[in-house]
Amino acid sequence: MSEIVRWAVNFKNxxxxxxxxxxxxxxxxxxxxxxxxxxxxxDDFYSSLIGRLLQRKFVNEFGSLGYSDIHFSRDEKGKPIVNNKLNSHIKFNVSHQGDYTVLAGFVADKCQSGIGVDIMKIDYKGGKSIPEFFRLMTKHFSIVEWSNIRKHLKEREQLKSFMRHWCLKESYVKNIGVGITVDLQKISFEIHEDQLMTSNIVESTKLKVNGVSMVNWRFEEHLIDEDHCVAIALSDVQNCATGPFRFFNSEELLENSRQVTEFDEQYCEQVFTKAFKKL
Structure with missing residues (x-):
């Protein structure tokens, strides 16, 4: 059985x-x-820094490398990987959006196994009306998906469903490492449980690509708070237990950490000149 790690940090705090x-x-x-x-x-600096710290913490705890011996590089698709062939079985993915940075990872039994994670804040500040926003996004969703989104009567519920579908699509393309350059309309999710709740993890959602059912794929959907949905896409992973996200504060995030570069006060002074995004 593969142990799936699900970690989250609220970078707004x-x-x-x-x-x-x-x-x-x-x-x-x-x-x-x-x-x-x-x-x-x-905000972006903090969320990305936390993502890198989560990656190093995960590899240190579940791989065979000491904290300061871990070196990350990027593969041909731009995904972070551990630059050590002995640790090619370590699979992880990071996402940050809204208020959170999240990591999902596991130690793979098979080299072809994969994982992707995405988080979305259930919010829209694009300036256009929701109907107009949906019209502009028509080509990114299948007929089945739009039917599921628009069956809700209230705009807030439609937006929740939209973000949920988008989150699922992102988790899938992040797993396969192609980004959203693919034809998203051909990636179609079938939702079997209408509502996500913080007290429940949904595993019943199914995927079809070009009309073909993806039988070796499994999706976990989490509502980690009322405003953020998370999707984890697992490919060719057998007998893995479902579980909630574990939340870290800053002290827990840096627990057992080690210095890998020189202390740099000047760098951090430059960081503090940056502004937060306006709400």
């Missing part, structure tokens, strides 16, 4: 002091620091 940020940043690689500093908003 991540407000480190300068000393705390210096320590956190020292726990990621130099090239990761270079990527992080390019973010314009502080």
């Amino acid at each position: 991540f407000r480190p002091s300068k000393e705390e940020l210096v320590k956190a940043v020292s726990c990621v690689q130099s090239e990761e620091k270079d990527r992080l500093i390019k973010f314009h908003f502080l």
Whole structure:
């Protein structure tokens, strides 16, 4: 049985002091620091930093490498991987959106097994009406999916269903590593339980691609709070137990961490000049 790890951090609550940020940043690689500093908003910096810390924590706890011995690179599709062939069985994926950064991962029995995770905040601030927004997004959903979305009478419920479907699609394409450049209309989900609840994990959702049922795929849907849905896409993973997300605070996130780059106060001073996104 594969043990699926499901971790979450509310980065909206991540407000480190300068000393705390210096320590956190020292726990990621130099090239990761270079990527992080390019973010314009502080929210994006924090959410991405947390994602990198979650990855390192996961590989340290479930792989065979010490914390400071872990080195990440990216595969030909841009997905982060552990740069060590002995750890090719470590599968993980990270997503951040809304208020949370989440990680899902496991130790694979088969090299072809995979995982993808996506989180969506059930919110829309695009400026257009919901009907007009849906019209513009028509080509990204199948007839079956639109029927399921529009069967709800209230716009809020339609939006929940829309975000749920989008989250499922993202989890699938992140698993296979192609991004949303594929024809999303050919990726069609069949929803068998209308409502997601924080007290329940939905596993009954099925997928068809180009009209063919994906029998070796399994999807977990979580509502981690009333405003955020999460989908985990598992491919060719057998006998894995379902479970809720575990939430970490900043202290727990850095527990057992080790310094991998030099302390850099100047870097962190530059970080603190960034602004938060306006609500």
